[in-house]
Amino acid sequence: MVSADVPASQVSVDPPAAAGGSTIQVRVRLFASLRERAGWSEQLVTPQVTPATALSLWRQLGLARSERDGDLSPAAALPPGSGAAAAPVVAVDRADDGAAPELPAGVRVAINHGFASPGRPLADGDELAFLPPISGG
Amino acid sequence: MPACPHLTIQLRDQAFEPLEALAAWQRQRQEPGGGGGGAAAEAQFIGRVRGRTAAGEPLQALELEHYPGMTEAQLDRLARGCADRHDIAALLVIHRVGRLLPGEAIVLVAVAADRRGPAQRCGQELLEALKHEAPFWKREWSGGRGHWVQGNTAL
Numbered sequence: 001m002v003s004a005d006v007p008a009s010q011v012s013v014d015p016p017a018a019a020g021g022s023t024i025q026v027r028v029r030l031f032a033s034l035r036e037r038a039g040w041s042e043q044l045v046t047p048q049v050t051p052a053t054a055l056s057l058w059r060q061l062g063l064a065r066s067e068r069d070g071d072l073s074p075a076a077a078l079p080p081g082s083g084a085a086a087a088p089v090v091a092v093d094r095a096d097d098g099a100a101p102e103l104p105a106g107v108r109v110a111i112n113h114g115f116a117s118p119g120r121p122l123a124d125g126d127e128l129a130f131l132p133p134i135s136g137g
Numbered sequence: 138m139p140a141c142p143h144l145t146i147q148l149r150d151q152a153f154e155p156l157e158a159l160a161a162w163q164r165q166r167q168e169p170g171g172g173g174g175g176a177a178a179e180a181q182f183i184g185r186v187r188g189r190t191a192a193g194e195p196l197q198a199l200e201l202e203h204y205p206g207m208t209e210a211q212l213d214r215l216a217r218g219c220a221d222r223h224d225i226a227a228l229l230v231i232h233r234v235g236r237l238l239p240g241e242a243i244v245l246v247a248v249a250a251d252r253r254g255p256a257q258r259c260g261q262e263l264l265e266a267l268k269h270e271a272p273f274w275k276r277e278w279s280g281g282r283g284h285w286v287q288g289n290t291a292l
Contacts, residue, residue: 029204031204031274032274032276032285033274106287106288110204110272113204113206113207114207114210115270129207131204131272132274132285133287134272134273134274135268135273135274135287135289136267136269136271137184137232137243137244137268137271137273137289
């Protein structure tokens with residue numbers, strides 16, 4: 001039902017029907033520290049792979065990179081070129097993004113307001129949320 | 138004991154006085170269909186905002202973020218699960234969200250049952266569930282800086 005030969009860059013910018021790739025849309029939401037590191041709280045996403053899962057969208061949205069950037073020291077977070085140590089760190093992060101085998105420890109997934117496994121296939125119209133470590137009560 | 142315990146669950150974005158909330162809950166239970174006012178055992182827990190951060194600094198305020206929609210659904214699931222596992226008559230949960238000041242009540246859990254065991258066990262189990270299984274996030278404000286709390290304090 002879905003062809004896998006559409007370049008990733010087209011899938012995210014073309015209307016889903018014209019792209020010929022994934023035709024589903026998922027609302028992705030971030031909370032608390034995850035939201036602030038990524039710099040956004042909510043967006044509608046057309047997944048680039050089928051079946052789409054929380055883990056595949058975590059990679060697609062570059063959340064592994066923003067998660068790690070949040071842990072970098074101010075010196076290491078300077079733009080490339082402003083310090084000799086910055087460039088290798090960024091390169092390693094990019095290389096890791098597509099290969100992350102799982103979500104970082106403590107990050108949980110909710111689909112349609114209930115906890116779910118990061119590997120559960122997503123359906124059109126689903127609301128997916130990435131939840132940093134919870135502290136209630 | 139009624140077959141179906143009476144559950145009252147509230148999220149509040151403004152400060153509340155837990156003793157007044159308890160009195161209102163007890164009045165509500167006396168009314169027809171209100172869960173019964175004659176339970177022999179009641180267990181109550183009030184959690185308040187500490188005056189210091191996890192790092193020991195004076196706390197200015199505690200910000201409590203949540204996931205609207207999921208929070209209500211999850212509180213309902215957790216409360217029903219606890220009520221099903223223990224023989225209780227009625228249960229009250231009030232949880233704050235938003236900005237809280239030191240000393241303000243953040244959570245109130247009250248359980249009415251025929252015996253102290255179910256009342257206390259249900260209350261403690263539900264409190265632990267709230268801390269670990271409901272989508273709340275605390276941010277401590279101190280010295281004009283906010284810091285997201287990672288995990289929970291010890292039991």
